[in-house]
Amino acid sequence: MEHFDCVVIGGGMVGATSALTLAQLGLKVALVEKFTPKLFTAEQAFDLRVSAISIASENLLTQVGAWQHIQQWRSCPYKRLGVGESGSTYTEFNAKDIEQRHLGHIVENRLLQLAxxxxxxxxxxxxxFCPESLEALDQTTDKAIVTLTNSILTAKLVVGADGAQSKVRQMSGIGITGWDYKQSAMLINVETSLAQQDITWQQFAPTGPVAFLPLAGTSDLGGYGSLVWYHQPDEIARLAALSNIQLKQEILKNFPEKLGDINVIAKGSFPLTxxxxxxxxxxxxxxxxDAAHTISPMAGQGVNLGFKDVLALQHVIAEAIDGGEAWYDEQVLARYExxxxSDNLLMMSTMDALYLGFSHPSPVVKGLRNLALLAINKVPVLNSTIKNKALAYACGL
Ligand SMILES: Cc1cc2nc3c(=O)[nH]c(=O)nc-3n(C[C@H](O)[C@H](O)[C@H](O)COP(=O)(O)OP(=O)(O)OC[C@H]3O[C@@H](n4cnc5c(N)ncnc54)[C@H](O)[C@@H]3O)c2cc1C
Known part of the structure; x- marks a missing residue:
């Protein structure tokens, strides 16, 4: 039975970052993951799972040394963020407004994990410990006993970073509140007739938004992009069953004209919870x-919230070590929560408001949200305060 200060279950983007930040504090860490990420080659097709990485997350990834790999491999910076509603209002946020060179980068999840x-x-x-999987968790003694498929470990602290279906959460008897949104998301990688773009945009419709995230590089047609199409689960299932040529026609009918011409390269769908x-x-x-909070990806904030968790935990433990406290004491760990x-809850509630606000058929609700978007766009005082504050918050600044 090997002993560790911390055992982190889940070596995805959040768990792997947490393992690095805990190790930076001098702790002995075990990282347990089921699957090894595939190595990178420049010819590889883009993964379907990509994330909009905020400036704050980029800073954390630089701190742990991973961002340097991403810069050498593949990522696409974006400077502008557009939000609108089909046929009516549109507002655009710009990195210049908050004195930044960019607002974030679009990065493939697997490359981030690999870095x-x-x-x-x-x-x-x-x-x-990979490939390994959590089988049992015992907290009845003063150390946690972690049983994996092939090994048994003990730890002062077990970090559950094993995603939305977290076994750590279930085995610790931690309950959840939540629901399934009446929407699924389809992710579609495309070649676009426009060369590499510096904007990510989202256009709302009553059935759910459609979004464009730029990807790096030059294609035969022009550039690349990742499209996200939110709709009722039945409609997403129908779209997922279409050929790439048929799907292209549906995209051209339902996405705004500014998308330009496209060719579908790859597609996949995900339920939203x-x-x-x-x-x-x-x-x-x-x-x-995600083991603690799974949110709608509409604002591209899921993994960025996870990175904020990682920083908060590192900060709490570092302070305890500096202050001569037992860093694994429950009272110390409570400071992390x-x-x-409240920050996680605020983001979750904002996503709920967006989902409900834009999917509500009432003309009154539609009028109010258009008014809000118009006001932010046209009233200079609102423009420079609300807009810039919202933008800085989305960038994690
Ligand atoms: C359609 C879609 C689009 C999204 N777009 C964005 C975006 O643009 N920006 C953004 O910030 N977020 C986005 N998100 C959210 C983001 O993907 C998640 O927040 C993020 O993946 C959470 O990271 P994580 O490391 O907490 O969990 P995960 O990525 O789920 O990683 C969990 C890891 O734990 C491992 N694991 C699980 N169980 C065990 C076990 N028993 N034993 C060992 N290992 C285990 C898994 O193999 C996995 O590697 C999106 C989500 C969806 C569904």
């Missing part, structure tokens, strides 16, 4: 990232 793993392999105080753990902490277990819960 983190390359840094993990350099550190002697992180032990990777909202989950919030009733507590982020139970005895020697802490939850981070205090630092993160």
């Amino acid at each position: 983190l793993w390359q840094e993990i392999e350099k550190l002697e105080n992180i032990h990777l 909202r989950r919030h753990a009733n507590t982020y902490q139970h005895k020697r277990v802490l939850l981070l990232g 205090k630092a993160r819960r």
Whole structure:
């Protein structure tokens, strides 16, 4: 039975970052993951799962050494963010307004994970257990006992970063509140007739928004992009069953003209859920990232919230170590939840308001939301305060 300060379950983007930040504090860390990320080659097709990485997340990834790999591999910066409603209002946010060079980067999830793993392999105080899976978790003694498929580990702290269906959460008896949105999302990678773009935009419709995220590089047609199409689950299932040529015709009919011509390269669909753990902490277990909170991807904030969790935990433990406290004490760990819960809840509630506000058929609701968008766009005082504050918050600044 090997002993660790921390055992992190889940080596995805959030778990791998957390393992690195905990190791930076001098702790002995075990990272447990089911699957090894595939290595990168420049000829590889884009992954379907991509994330809009905020400036704050980029800073954290630079701190742990992963961002440098991403810059050498593949990512696409964006400077502008457009939000509108079909046939009516449109507002655009610009990095210049908050004195930044860009608002974020679109990065493939797998490359982010791979970059983190390359840094993990350099550190002697992180032990990777992969492929391994959590089988049981015992918190009845003063140490947590973590049973994996092939090994048994003990730890002062177990970090659950094992995603939306977290086994750590279930095995610790932590309940959740949540529901399934009456929407699914289809992710579609395309070649576009426009060369690499510096804008990401989202256009709302009563059935759900459609969105464009730019991808890096030059294609035979021009550039690349990732499209997100939100709709009722039945409609997404119908679209997913179409050939790439048929899907292209549907996209051209339903996306705004500014998309230009496209060719579909790859597609996949995901149900949308909202989950919030009733507590982020139970005895020697802490939850981070999607294990603690799963939100609608509409504002591209899911993994960015997870990275904020990682920073908060590193900060809480660092302060405890500096202050001579037992960093794994429940009272110390409770400070992590205090630092993160309300921020996560605020983002989840904003996503709910967006979902309800834009899917509501009432002309009154439609009038109010158009008025709000118009006011933000046209009234200079609102423009420079609300707009810039919202933008800075979305960038994690
Ligand atoms: C359609 C869609 C689009 C999105 N777009 C964005 C975006 O633009 N920006 C953004 O910020 N967020 C986005 N998100 C959300 C984002 O993908 C998630 O918030 C993010 O993946 C959460 O990271 P995580 O590391 O917490 O969990 P995960 O990515 O789910 O990783 C969990 C890891 O744990 C491992 N694991 C699970 N169980 C076990 C076990 N028992 N034992 C060992 N290992 C285990 C898994 O293999 C996995 O590697 C999007 C989500 C969806 C569905």
